[in-house]
Amino acid sequence: MSQYLELKAQISKLQAQADRVRQDEVQAVVAKIRQQIVEYGLTAQDLGLSLIKRGRPPKKEPLPPMYQDPKSGATWNGRGKPPNWIAGKNRERFLIGR
Structure with missing residues (x-):
């Protein structure tokens, strides 16, 4: 196998790994934010989010x-x-x- 194809395969594996790690981290961050929203009783207005009508x-x-x-x-x-x-x-x- 050529060096170029090996590098492309490594890139593909690393990208898939990065996607999985990011997804896990996003889930953890969202869970933490939700917990703090409930804990402090925050609203969308408190967070500076506007509700789009x-x-x-x-x-x-x-x-x-x-x-x-x-x-x-x-x-x-x-x-x-x-x-x-x-x-x-x-x-x-x-x-x-x-």
Whole structure:
């Protein structure tokens, strides 16, 4: 067998051994940490860990209305497509108390 192949075989054996040792050590460390968490009553916040919430973010509160139709009393906050009662007209006429 060539020296290169022997070295590759040794590397493979050492890597497998290192993986086993690491796994054993990780298990020991995790057990110790769990024991100390219980012993001291620690929470995720105490450890600086944030709980990740999945899904949609909470809805934002609607913006207060900026414009009001004097005839119907309908309002619009100035965002998005303007309603028919204000479209193409001078918006200053419809401003609410500003």
